[in-house]
Amino acid sequence: MIAILGTGKMGEALLSGMLRAGFKPGDVLATVRRPERARALAETYGVRAVSNAEAAKSAGTLILAVKPQDMGSLLDEIAPHLPADRLVISAAAGITTAFVEQRLGHETPVVRVMSNTPIKFDEAMSVISAGAYAGEDHLRRTEDLLRPVGKVLRIPESQQDAATALSGSGPAYFFYLVEAMVDAGILLGMPRAAALDMVTQSIVGAAVMLRDSGEHPVILREAVTSPGGTTIAAIAELERHSVRAAFLAAIEAARDRGRELASG
Numbered sequence: 001m002i003a004i005l006g007t008g009k010m011g012e013a014l015l016s017g018m019l020r021a022g023f024k025p026g027d028v029l030a031t032v033r034r035p036e037r038a039r040a041l042a043e044t045y046g047v048r049a050v051s052n053a054e055a056a057k058s059a060g061t062l063i064l065a066v067k068p069q070d071m072g073s074l075l076d077e078i079a080p081h082l083p084a085d086r087l088v089i090s091a092a093a094g095i096t097t098a099f100v101e102q103r104l105g106h107e108t109p110v111v112r113v114m115s116n117t118p119i120k121f122d123e124a125m126s127v128i129s130a131g132a133y134a135g136e137d138h139l140r141r142t143e144d145l146l147r148p149v150g151k152v153l154r155i156p157e158s159q160q161d162a163a164t165a166l167s168g169s170g171p172a173y174f175f176y177l178v179e180a181m182v183d184a185g186i187l188l189g190m191p192r193a194a195a196l197d198m199v200t201q202s203i204v205g206a207a208v209m210l211r212d213s214g215e216h217p218v219i220l221r222e223a224v225t226s227p228g229g230t231t232i233a234a235i236a237e238l239e240r241h242s243v244r245a246a247f248l249a250a251i252e253a254a255r256d257r258g259r260e261l262a263s264g
């Protein structure tokens with residue numbers, strides 16, 4: 001039995017992915033804070049909503065998907081009910097495996113995961129790291145859960161905050177870029193819907209090309225950038241506005257915020 005504790009956006013996305021991958025609704029428990037949320041999950045997925053205590057007692061694997069700020073109180077709530085052999089997977093930004101282990105109070109195997117919202121379309125990037133009491137078997141079990149909903153990579157836990165900044169938050173940067181490009185289309189007199197279509201298909205096409213061509217992004221960009229042409233005129237402006245430096249600073253700020261979340 002697998003339990004998702006805190007079935008919000010990420011928890012629900014993982015739940016639906018697990019069901020698509022062949023889990024039966026009866027194999028999954030969900031915990032929530034509001035009764036209307038419990039009803040909605042039961043109606044949509046046929047899963048049972050239970051208390052955190054019941055989930056801790058009856059599930060072999062617990063996936064903790066509450067906000068980092070809610071993690072301390074959730075761990076305190078489940079600690080008295082959790083048998084020592086359970087696998088605990090923590091999906092919260094910034095929260096270390098040491099924090100989870102210490103709040104649970106015994107040698108619980110903990111795996112830290114950072115995924116991202118494309119999990120809804122089985123295109124997540126999930127990175128995982130083992131805590132002090134988690135071994136190969138626990139990492140494999142975590143990979144088995146996450147692989148049906150995207151790509152999974154093992155990384156040292158010391159890189160988790162950086163990964164959160166890069167791939168956890170990454171989709172937001174691309175949506176932000178799309179918004180900005182659509183605005184540019186509006187500025188140039190394009191209808192909004194057409195501009196959105198053009199930008200969306202360009203970003204999807206570029207993403208597939210990047211993933212499937214095996215080419216380095218610099219080569220792909222150079223192939224678009226004709227001497228004396230239109231693309232270099234745009235890139236000159238991006239450089240003039242230090243967009244590359246802005247990305248470096250932005251992702252560093254996201255990494256630093258992840259570290260702050262760890263300290264409460």
Ligand SMILES: NC(=O)C1=CN([C@@H]2O[C@H](COP(=O)(O)OP(=O)(O)OC[C@H]3O[C@@H](n4cnc5c(N)ncnc54)[C@H](OP(=O)(O)O)[C@@H]3O)[C@@H](O)[C@H]2O)C=CC1
Pocket residue numbers: 005006007008009010011031032033034037052065066067068070073074091092093114115116117168169
């Ligand atoms: N959104 C994203 O892109 C990503 C998020 N994450 C991480 O995933 C985690 C969840 O994020 P997200 O799904 O966006 O957040 P949500 O707020 O959508 O989900 C968290 C859910 O947990 C519920 N909850 C809070 N406390 C409890 C409790 N004690 N018992 C049961 N349920 C509880 C909340 O209930 P209520 O609805 O009542 O508030 C909410 O539904 C975070 O830790 C975040 O760092 C990781 C990668 C990407």
Ligand SMILES: O=C(O)[C@@H]1CCC=N1
Pocket residue numbers: 093164168169
């Ligand atoms: O913004 C956040 O804190 C979460 C973690 C990664 C993506 N969203």
